[in-house]
Amino acid sequence: MDSIQGYKVPSKQTIQKEIDEIVSYLKKSDGITNVQKKIDFDNFIVSISFAFKDVANINTVNQNVLKKLKIKGLSNASYAYESKTQTFQRSYQYTKAAVLEYNKLKPEVKNVFKDASYTSIYRFEQLITSSNNPLAKISKSKKAIMINTGILGLINGKTDISNRITLSK
Numbered sequence: 001m002d003s004i005q006g007y008k009v010p011s012k013q014t015i016q017k018e019i020d021e022i023v024s025y026l027k028k029s030d031g032i033t034n035v036q037k038k039i040d041f042d043n044f045i046v047s048i049s050f051a052f053k054d055v056a057n058i059n060t061v062n063q064n065v066l067k068k069l070k071i072k073g074l075s076n077a078s079y080a081y082e083s084k085t086q087t088f089q090r091s092y093q094y095t096k097a098a099v100l101e102y103n104k105l106k107p108e109v110k111n112v113f114k115d116a117s118y119t120s121i122y123r124f125e126q127l128i129t130s131s132n133n134p135l136a137k138i139s140k141s142k143k144a145i146m147i148n149t150g151i152l153g154l155i156n157g158k159t160d161i162s163n164r165i166t167l168s169k
Helices: 012-028 055-068 096-103 107-115 151-155
Strands: 032-040 045-052 077-082 087-092 117-123 128-131 144-150 163-167
Touching: 012 032, 012 045, 012 055, 045 055, 055 077, 087 117, 096 151, 107 151, 117 151, 128 144, 144 151, 144 163
Parallel strands: none
Antiparallel strands: 032 045, 077 087, 087 163, 117 144, 128 163
């Protein structure tokens, strides 16, 4: 199968090559360590994880990876960490570019997004004491937090994935 509904489907080899390029970039990035990837072609899930020395490293890497993937204007996220208050913050701001790109799709392609989801997991060495996003779920160990939401809410600007996470001192 080389296309679906008029859209070229990349081969497994092409997808693997793109992911390997991102992993290679991350491994060479300042302050980024322990880069790992998982690809599940049966369930269409790609996971890339890494540790970082400073939150500023994430902002740079995020923008560069989005450029590499040719994703323009669809993500406006940034990260910050305040050591005095032990607070990690992800700021997310909806951009109209997402819905404009989505609206260009054929109806049958839009239907694919109906059941698609976005999942974000953050793991910490310290315990999580609080989170201000009602969608966030703190793990039983209190060292990880997850947001899982439908993609359409992000595309349409109805879901906010910003989160202020306070860690134990």
